[in-house]
Amino acid sequence: MSKDPTPIRIIKTTRDQESIKGLKNICEEDIDGEQPLSPTSRLFHEPGVNVYIVVIIGMKTFINVEVFKSYAKVLKDKNCRFSSLQVLNKENGSMTWVPINVDINNHVVVPELDPNLDSSDIYVEDYVSNLSRSHIESSKPLWDVHILNTKTTYANGICIFRFHHSIGDGISLMNLLLAFSGKASNPEELPTLYGEKASPHRIQITCSRSLLTILWNSIVALVMFMLTAVFLKDTKTPIKGNPGIEGTPRRFVHRIVSFEDIKSTKRAMNVTVNDVILGVVQAGLYRYLKWRYENDDIVSESIRLRAALFFNLRATTRVNPFGDDTSKHGTWGNDIGYVLLPFNIRYRKDVLDYVREARASMERKKASLEPFCTSFLAKLVIKLFGVKVSGKLNYNVLSNVTLGYSSLPGPQEEIILFGHEVAYIAPSCYGQPMALAIHAVSYVDKVTFMISVDEEIIPDPQTLCDDIQQSLHLIKSSLA
Structure with missing residues (x-):
């Protein structure tokens, strides 16, 4: 070219x-x-x-x-x-x-x-x-x-x-x-991240019932975490990786969609942007698995499919103007925890139910201490038993679930990075013990879905991108 x-x-x-x-x-x-x-x-x-x-x-x-x-x-x-x-x-x-x-x-x-x-x-x-x-x-x-x-x-x-x-x-x-x-409009000003004013994981305690809910959700989550570390595996599906998959090469593909389509759905359903994105991903995975199985009944069965969903544990995502790790805006390095998020991969007559169920799942996770507990537990095991034991614990958990998932806030304005105007940003990772990782990041009026796959397990990642994009279209059209 x-x-x-x-x-x-x-x-x-x-x-x-x-x-x-x-x-x-x-x-x-x-x-x-x-x-x-x-x-x-x-x-x-x-x-x-x-x-x-x-x-x-x-x-x-x-x-x-x-x-x-x-x-x-x-x-x-x-x-x-x-x-x-x-x-x-x-x-x-x-x-x-x-x-x-x-x-x-x-x-x-x-x-x-x-x-x-x-x-x-x-x-x-x-x-x-x-x-x-x-x-x-x-x-x-x-x-x-x-x-x-x-x-x-x-x-x-x-x-x-x-x-x-x-x-x-x-x-x-x-x-x-x-x-x-x-x-880009004023190069002297730092860009702002979408939703940077507060942490994505906020726990609000309004009454004793709320406190009991948080404690119960946290206990259930920790029990599931420990069971997963020991033996509890997701159902074997065409997107579930095999042991040792962390060492295999990955194929990275991305798809850019309209952020306004997501925000208009958010406003119409009175949910969050992350709820809509998660609902779109779940609907897209249903479409993809339905095609891979070529059988609606199999996908409709109650299968266990979970994602390791990563949370930022900082008080804010505000941009640190120094670019170092000493700013009052938050610690640098790694300050994350993760939760095990069930994905409802089943047929829904009303596609908006994927968003509603995503919201319900996220509300339960937000009303818990799970991400803080998983972060604390990893550090505690390192202190008591050493880093190798902690590494094995986390490996067991991550290899027993199906995919990794995260959603990052990006700049609200067009930016100039290293002297050049940016068209899009697409983050991902490799080395994780899952065959599939899905990351979403916003940038101005776009959201980029970045998909990392092991090609032996998922040889057609562009089809999955198509299914995610089509799911967003169907969800938005259902609101018309």
């Missing part, structure tokens, strides 16, 4: 380069020598949960590599996690951050592209899939960026950020990237 003639438009602002360099530098002021990894970060190095985050960002123009590198250099200088090795102490199994001098050229990869590609979209898919076959060498900080200057369906240039999950979770990494962004 020939390159698009759109010229590179570099946006300069007073926040660029020198201004950003003047921000508080935690490498020089706050870290005195080596520091240990947090228990959660250490956990992500254990077999079965050795996870990498991949973020595909489409740009509206081709990418100026030198300008991009200059921003990446500031990024690694501003946050020591991007300029430190993670060194293992073989005697006691602990790991520490060890600051080093970083050559940015070892972290920004610009492959030479064939100007006559048959399909740039397939090339990008193949490229990201090949990344999932490898790990970043421990001899350098565990992140890199790949720049593909080729026109695709949704963008004119692609950059692929890859981070080891020990560096941070989705919210902290989104926070970091946006701290180096500006609004």
Whole structure:
């Protein structure tokens, strides 16, 4: 495919380069020598949960590599996690951050592209899939960026950020990237995240009955968590992975839909955006499984299908303007818990019932301490029995459920990242012990569904994307 003639438009602002360099530098002021990894970060190095985050960002123009590198250099200088090795102490199994001098050229990869590609979209898919076959060498900080200057369906240039999950979770990494962004309408201003004013997981206790409900929901959730860790597995379906699947390569595909369609459904049904997105995913999975089984009766049976749903445990998702881990806006790194969320994959005469049931399920999870308990339990087991036991516990839970799922708030305004205008953001991960992971992220007037699959289990992820998109259409049409 020939390159698009759109010229590179570099946006300069007073926040660029020198201004950003003047921000508080935690490498020089706050870290005195080596520091240990947090228990959660250490956990992500254990077999079965050795996870990498991949973020595909489409740009509206081709990418100026030198300008991009200059921003990446500031990024690694501003946050020591991007300029430190993670060194293992073989005697006691602990790991520490060890600051080093970083050559940015070892972290920004610009492959030479064939100007006559048959399909740039397939090339990008193949490229990201090949990344999932490898790990970043421990001899350098565990992140890199790949720049593909080729026109695709949704963008004119692609950059692929890859981070080891020990560096941070989705919210902290989104926070970091946006701290180096500006609004396209006013590059001097930081962008805002959709719904950034409060934590996605809020517990409101209004009466003794409410308190009893929270306690009961929490107890039930913990019992199910422990049973799942020991023996309770999801029903074997065409999307359930096999043991050892965490080490297989992944195929990443995405589909962009209208955010207004989701918000109009939210308003009409008096639910949340996350309720609508979850309902759409459940309806899409029903359609997909119905087609894979070629039998309505099998899908209609009461099958056990659950998702590991990840929650941000911070008090807010507000963007930290320093891009470091010392801001009053919240801790950096990994501050997440997860819940086991039942998916109702059955025929519904009224497609709006998928959204209603998603809301009911989410309300039960919000009226519980489950995400806080799973986070606390992982840390407690590390303290009492060591990281390997905690890693095995989490691996057992995640491998016994069917999929991973999360929904991230994205910028409400069009943004300029590293000097380039952004067309879309699509995050995902690999290394998890499930054959399927679905991530949704909002950006201005769009929502991107990013799907990560093991191709031997799910050889047709684009069909699943079609089913999710069609489900949104059917749900929205039902409200007319």
